[in-house]
Amino acid sequence: MSQRPRGPSDSFRHGPLAVSTSDEGAGDSAGTAVQAQGLTKRFGEFTAVDAVDFDIEVGEAFGFLGANGAGKTSTMRMIACLSPISGGTLQVLGLDPMRDGPQIRSRIGLVPQDDTLDLELTVRDNLYLYGRYFGLPRKQLRERVEELLEFARLTERADQRVDPLSGGMRRRLTIARALVSSPSLVILDEPTTGLDPQARHLLWDRLYRLKREGVTLVITTHYMDEAEQLCDRLVVMDAGRIAAAGSPSELIEQWSTREVVELRFEPEGHQVHGERLADLAERVEVLPDRLLLYTDQGDATLDAVRSRGASPIAALVRRATLEDVFLHLTGRSLVD
Amino acid sequence: MSFFPQLPSAVATRQRRARLSPALRAYQYNLLAYKRTWRGSVTTTFLYPVLYLAAIGVGLGHLIDHGSNQAVGGVRYLWFLAPGLLAGTAMQIATNESTFPVMAGIKWLKTYLAMLAAPLEVTDVLYGHLAWILTRVALASGVFLAVMAAFHTVPSGWAVLAFPAAVLTGAAFAAPVMAFSATRETDQSFVVLYRFGIVPLFLFSGTFFPVAQLPGWLQVVARCTPLYQGVTLCRGLVLGHLGGWDALGHAGYLLAMLVGGVLAARVTYRRRLVQ
Numbered sequence: 001m002s003q004r005p006r007g008p009s010d011s012f013r014h015g016p017l018a019v020s021t022s023d024e025g026a027g028d029s030a031g032t033a034v035q036a037q038g039l040t041k042r043f044g045e046f047t048a049v050d051a052v053d054f055d056i057e058v059g060e061a062f063g064f065l066g067a068n069g070a071g072k073t074s075t076m077r078m079i080a081c082l083s084p085i086s087g088g089t090l091q092v093l094g095l096d097p098m099r100d101g102p103q104i105r106s107r108i109g110l111v112p113q114d115d116t117l118d119l120e121l122t123v124r125d126n127l128y129l130y131g132r133y134f135g136l137p138r139k140q141l142r143e144r145v146e147e148l149l150e151f152a153r154l155t156e157r158a159d160q161r162v163d164p165l166s167g168g169m170r171r172r173l174t175i176a177r178a179l180v181s182s183p184s185l186v187i188l189d190e191p192t193t194g195l196d197p198q199a200r201h202l203l204w205d206r207l208y209r210l211k212r213e214g215v216t217l218v219i220t221t222h223y224m225d226e227a228e229q230l231c232d233r234l235v236v237m238d239a240g241r242i243a244a245a246g247s248p249s250e251l252i253e254q255w256s257t258r259e260v261v262e263l264r265f266e267p268e269g270h271q272v273h274g275e276r277l278a279d280l281a282e283r284v285e286v287l288p289d290r291l292l293l294y295t296d297q298g299d300a301t302l303d304a305v306r307s308r309g310a311s312p313i314a315a316l317v318r319r320a321t322l323e324d325v326f327l328h329l330t331g332r333s334l335v336d
Numbered sequence: 337m338s339f340f341p342q343l344p345s346a347v348a349t350r351q352r353r354a355r356l357s358p359a360l361r362a363y364q365y366n367l368l369a370y371k372r373t374w375r376g377s378v379t380t381t382f383l384y385p386v387l388y389l390a391a392i393g394v395g396l397g398h399l400i401d402h403g404s405n406q407a408v409g410g411v412r413y414l415w416f417l418a419p420g421l422l423a424g425t426a427m428q429i430a431t432n433e434s435t436f437p438v439m440a441g442i443k444w445l446k447t448y449l450a451m452l453a454a455p456l457e458v459t460d461v462l463y464g465h466l467a468w469i470l471t472r473v474a475l476a477s478g479v480f481l482a483v484m485a486a487f488h489t490v491p492s493g494w495a496v497l498a499f500p501a502a503v504l505t506g507a508a509f510a511a512p513v514m515a516f517s518a519t520r521e522t523d524q525s526f527v528v529l530y531r532f533g534i535v536p537l538f539l540f541s542g543t544f545f546p547v548a549q550l551p552g553w554l555q556v557v558a559r560c561t562p563l564y565q566g567v568t569l570c571r572g573l574v575l576g577h578l579g580g581w582d583a584l585g586h587a588g589y590l591l592a593m594l595v596g597g598v599l600a601a602r603v604t605y606r607r608r609l610v611q
């Protein structure tokens with residue numbers, strides 16, 4: 001990694017993207033990119049975000065997990081200074097979003113849920129014009145655009161219109177666009193929703209690279225594997241509140257057992273078997289199509305199941321994942 | 337390999353950033369986008385004035401001039417019509433540009449939202465777009481005046497002032513229509529606006545014939561419409577027969593619409609874009 005010149009009183013020292021804040025009174029929040037206390041968002045009678053507290057450290061990848069309507073996007077929009085807060089306090093890069101919105105936005109990159117690309121313009125023009133919104137000088141911007149095209153693997157498409165591009169390409173372009181001003185904080189609202197696995201992995205790779213450069217990433221997602229892959233720490237949101245917080249492994253440790261035994265019987269037998277086997281695991285969950293036994297010793301539990309004479313059609317021992325935590329915390333019923 | 341190898345320090349960058357006012361950056365987007373897509377608007381901007389002046393002004397005007405032209409103030413019909421069309425075209429282009437493109441900014445392409453994610457404010461987005469719309473009106477009005485000159489329909493030196501008058505006419509429509517567009521969920525309302533607003537205005541505000549031809553009460557209505565102010569102002573300047581106070585009155589009316597429209601748009605834009 002190369003080192004860009006930085007001011008002597010630089011408070012963000014975590015990477016080459018770090019932005020000097022010496023002239024902007026980062027104050028005591030050095031090291032903290034986003035700080036929220038009692039943060040609340042109301043739309044009329046409806047409370048979308050209900051007094052949440054969280055701190056996002058500089059240089060970390062921080063995730064907001066939640067079902068649709070859990071309050072993730074509202075939280076994102078407040079951090080991005082797009083939506084005024086209804087209550088509590090919020091500091092972004094040491095500044096007040098209500099007062100310093102444009103200044104904060106000049107230092108963050110936003111990847112919104114919907115790509116806000118101009119479909120009639122070329123890939124290159126989309127990047128260039130967005131850079132002009134930040135007032136970047138033309139020459140510097142033109143060089144920057146070429147770097148970003150390379151980064152997003154869109155160099156060969158640079159002079160094509162956006163309209164015919166695939167979802168994955170558009171997403172990469174939107175991410176590249178968010179980086180045009182070399183932001184120290186990048187906010188990604190469901191970056192990979194609707195993409196195929198190849199496109200998702202390419203995007204994840206690009207996000208890793210950003211993280212290695214010291215960029216703070218704030219990501220909302222409802223994909224658990226994405227959260228496990230990308231996030232150092234995350235919060236699980238449910239109905240506007242934070243249901244749990246921690247690193248992916250901490251959350252699994254705290255809210256789930258180490259392993260899960262999945263058993264499949266004849267469908268009508270699940271309830272009966274669930275009751276019979278309840279004492280073999282810390283927790284048993286009966287689903288319409290299978291039985292989940294939460295346990296720290298998967299193989300031993302499965303042996304115990306078999307020694308009771310239960311003969312499942314299929315049996316599987318797996319490690320617990322964030323998805324188990326998530327479903328445990330937020331329930332299995334459909335939200336919308 | 338680093339991803340940001342060549343960038344100078346952020347502080348220096350920020351100093352340079354401060355040079356261009358944010359609204360101008362929003363304007364620039366439209367300008368650059370137009371450079372890429374201008375071909376689509378060539379007919380409305382350049383061809384229509386020629387067609388209208390040739391068909392109605394010269395063709396129909398010939399018939400009228402052979403009868404009695406007393407009704408149109410004793411001038412050739414083409415002279416009467418051209419400045420009216422100038423104002424009418426300014427209105428149409430302003431309205432076109434403040435309906436569908438505003439909806440595109442909010443919903444279809446979401447260009448407004450992209451600007452707001454960058455360090456632009458709602459007022460920057462509004463002023464930048466309004467300035468762009470007025471550029472389009474100015475472009476069309478300039479071309480129209482040039483075509484008028486080519487048809488020898490610009491008898492007075494005051495006609496120079498018809499250019500800002502036409503732009504003002506466009507502005508008087510653009511701002512309130514932008515304010516209205518920002519409140520709409522679909523483009524259905526734009527069709528209604530055209531059918532019951534713009535088209536009747538275009539036909540009955542003295543563009544094609546003097547409002548004195550209308551029945552009494554309709555005359556009063558016609559004289560109160562905004563396009564009548566624009567038409568009368570442009571015609572008076574082109575033909576050089578407008579009194580100073582009359583000119584100020586018409587211009588004041590249009591200016592009031594512009595200011596009122598901007599104030600309304602500041603409210604509707606904020607309500608729509610900041611939630």
